[in-house]
Amino acid sequence: MTTLVLVEHDGQHPEPASQQLLAAALQLGDPVHLLVLGAQGAAVAQAVAGWAGVGQVLLAEHPQWAAPSAETLARQLEALMPGYRTLLASHRALHRGALPRAAARLQAAYLSDVLALPAPDRFVRPLYAGSVLAEVQTHSARRLLTVRPAGFAAASGTQTPCPVVALASVEPDARTQLERRDAASSSRPDLGRARVVVAAGRGVGAREHMGLVEQLADHLGGAVGASRAAVDAGFAPNAIQIGQTGKTVAPDVYLAFGISGAIQHLAGIKDAGVIVAVNKDPDAPIFSVADLGLVGDLFEALPALTAGLPAAPTGAA
Incomplete structure (x- = not known):
């Protein structure tokens, strides 16, 4: 049987997470096909056809598919899966x-x-907000998986482009429709893909103190994150919440200021390369997972780090 990987893209370029999903799919040992969906997927399909290890690219375009609903996507997958054993998609809201x-x-x-x-x-x-890892075995003839891309190194290498096959797309499910999308514009890198993330917790004390966190993030060319406690307290917007009920991040460096380290938050940062924590409580749980820890006042540490660390090159993410 064959494995099918759902490619994420912006209409022009595939998302880096798709190469991580490809790496996961190749571990299964079956031939791998890629599925590109959307109103503007032709250029993306041609690009991913040259990724090493891909046997075929399926392209399903529909003029109303700029933002397909979960119901519409489920219809398309249902139509395709009889020819596949395994489907892999990234672990995000639409796919869930x-x-x-x-x-x-x-x-x-x-x-x-x-x-x-x-x-x-x-x-x-993971189970129980990441405190337990369960190894699950399935003997089902077909399995559909959402995968955390950060758990896999991106596949590399190129090949002579494989065939791109145009599919007859299913009709969209009109019962739910996206009316509009409100997204906060930012010059900072995307939180889910940033190499450096500077995050704040309840310990920052007030919304105006987030400026110190943002200054360090901008200095390092990184993204700004927050714990749920900081979001609930009104210090930061929900869009940058990290943890079990927020976003999962996997930066090279994660700097946590005033974050106690509740298990729900740790579930969102377990794939970070290096975790640096600053907290005035020496017993804060964040220190149990931190690679570098400083027991001290974050209002002293933040300006000192901004002044002492080299700035990121212009345009670095």
Whole structure:
């Protein structure tokens, strides 16, 4: 049987997470096909056809698919999956809504937030906000997985482009429609892809103190994040919340200021390369996972780090 990988893209370029999903798919040992969906997917399909290890690219375009709903995506997956054994998609809201629907209609297995693939029929996923890792085995004829891309190194290499096959797309499910998308504009790198993330917790004390966190992030060319406690207190917007009920990040360096380290927050940063924590409480749980820790006042540490660390090169992300 064959593995199908759902490619994420912006209409022009594939998202880096798609190469990480490809790496995960190749570990299963089956031939790999890629699926490109959207109103403007032709250029993306041609680009990913040259990725090493890809046997075929499927392209399904529809003029109303600029932002498909979970119901519409589930319809398309249901139509395709009879020819595949495994489907891999990134662990984000749209896919968490679509894959269970398709799996139920196909009577297939559904596993979410897969972190590792120790064997072709074994999958590692977190439980209890990441405090436990469970190795799950499935014998289902078909399985649909949402995968945490940060758990896999991106696939590399190129090949002679494989065939791109145009599909007949299903009709969109009109019961739910996206009316508009409100997104905050920012010159900072995307939180989910930033190499450096500077995050604040309840310890910053007030919204106006977030400026110190933002200054360090801008100095390092990084993104700004926040714990749920900081968001609930009104210090930061929900869009930058990190943790079990927020975003999962995997930067090279994660700097946490005034974050105690609740297990729900740690679930969102477990894939970070180096964790640096500053907290005045020496018993804060964040120190149990930090590679570098400083017990001290964040209002002294933030200006000192901004002054002492070299600035990121212009245009660095």
